């Protein structure tokens with residue numbers, strides 16, 4: 001399989017870019033894919049999440065055999081050979097439209113855009129998708145995160161009419177367990193397993209949603 005470089009980007013902050021990178025990486029490795037996560041945020045949230053010791057090399061292992069991680073700065077120093085074994089490279093982008101971010105977008109084979117269903121976020125989406133096109137990169141699609149049926153059901157329909165097939169089928173539900181899982185330093189599924197959350201519980205919805213997202217990403221060209 002050809003290596004795919006996937007950007008997760010929205011210049012709006014707090015729309016679950018980092019959360020999506022972590023849990024998408026986890027779902028992809030469950031599908032026997034080898035994944036490299038690249039933290040492009042100067043805050044390096046994704047990097048510290050997976051940071052597993054003192055290692056000095058550019059690509060670091062994680063607790064998950066098929067997930068490695070690095071930062072954009074380190075990534076820029078590695079060779080083609082270093083990344084030849086991976087199926088996917090996931091870029092966790094910061095919420096800015098800086099020249100560096102544009103460079104990273106241009107480097108991707110496809111970019112996915114997470115969004116929450118707020119008016120400001122929706123209004124800003126066109127700017128994001130336009131920029132992706134301007135860089136000559138394929139838009140994999142927009143996906144909704146932190147979905148709350150009570151508040152968001154109407155607006156998502158309107159959203160679908162506007163975006164049409166650019167909106168992914170996968171919708172990531174709101175779940176307070178996300179924050180807890182991050183506090184515990186675990187992908188959501190690992191956190192649920194550790195806590196012994198029964199699989200028939202409504203709360204597993206978010207795990208299944210990230211599995212669906214992985215399926216959509218793997219199907220996307």
Ligand SMILES: Nc1ncnc2c1ncn2[C@@H]1O[C@H](COP(=O)(O)OP(=O)(O)OP(=O)(O)O)[C@@H](O)[C@H]1O
Pocket residue numbers: 012013014015016017018019020041093094095145146147172173174175176177178179182206
């Ligand atoms: N599905 C969800 N349900 C509830 N809370 C969520 C969900 N996804 C993410 N969060 C929480 O929302 C906050 C923002 O998430 P995250 O850090 O992934 O966003 P981000 O887009 O990477 O932010 P930034 O723009 O600052 O990089 C975090 O506290 C996270 O725990």
Ligand SMILES: [Mg+2]
Pocket residue numbers: 017018019041045092093094
């Ligand atoms: Mg982030």
